[in-house]
Amino acid sequence: MGEVDTRAAAAARQPEGADVVRLTAWVRGRVQGVGFRWFTRANALRIGGLAGFARNLDDGRVQVVAEGDRAGCAELLDWLRHGDTPGRVDGVTEIWSVPRGGYEGFDMR
Template sequence: MGFRWFTRANALEIGGLTGFALNLDDGRVQVVAEGRRENCHRLLDWLRSDDTPGRVDGVTEIWDTPRGGYEGFAIR
């Protein structure tokens, strides 16, 4: 199973998050998550932890006004 699948599984386990995980052409993964701030922080903590599959060189976070329109948490 890949990084996006584990990211989705973790978001669903945390609960209350919608959004997606998407492979970018340069090898990075974009994760967009909307939900309660504490749930978003839990996902960020996991992304920064040693429990993620593969290698994570860094996590850049950008906070913005939720846009909505996501149904569940998708792998793109």
């Protein structure tokens, strides 16, 4: 099985015709206590145009919610999966949906 272009695969799962989308991702692995949320926020700000948050969950995962243009959210998802992240990412599960709004910038919770 060959490598899949994760951005193309992610774009295929996004809502049809949506220019602005909401990405909710759950990141598994050693992602708490290693600066993962801070680096996620830094990358969201570097990409630009994204609003949302990254927060630790009680079960050891980090939840990332990002709203913005399709390409920016796909770039953040690609970084979560394959970027030079702190700690160790064992897997990422994502859901694409329509944005809900209400976020000012990108926060850590």
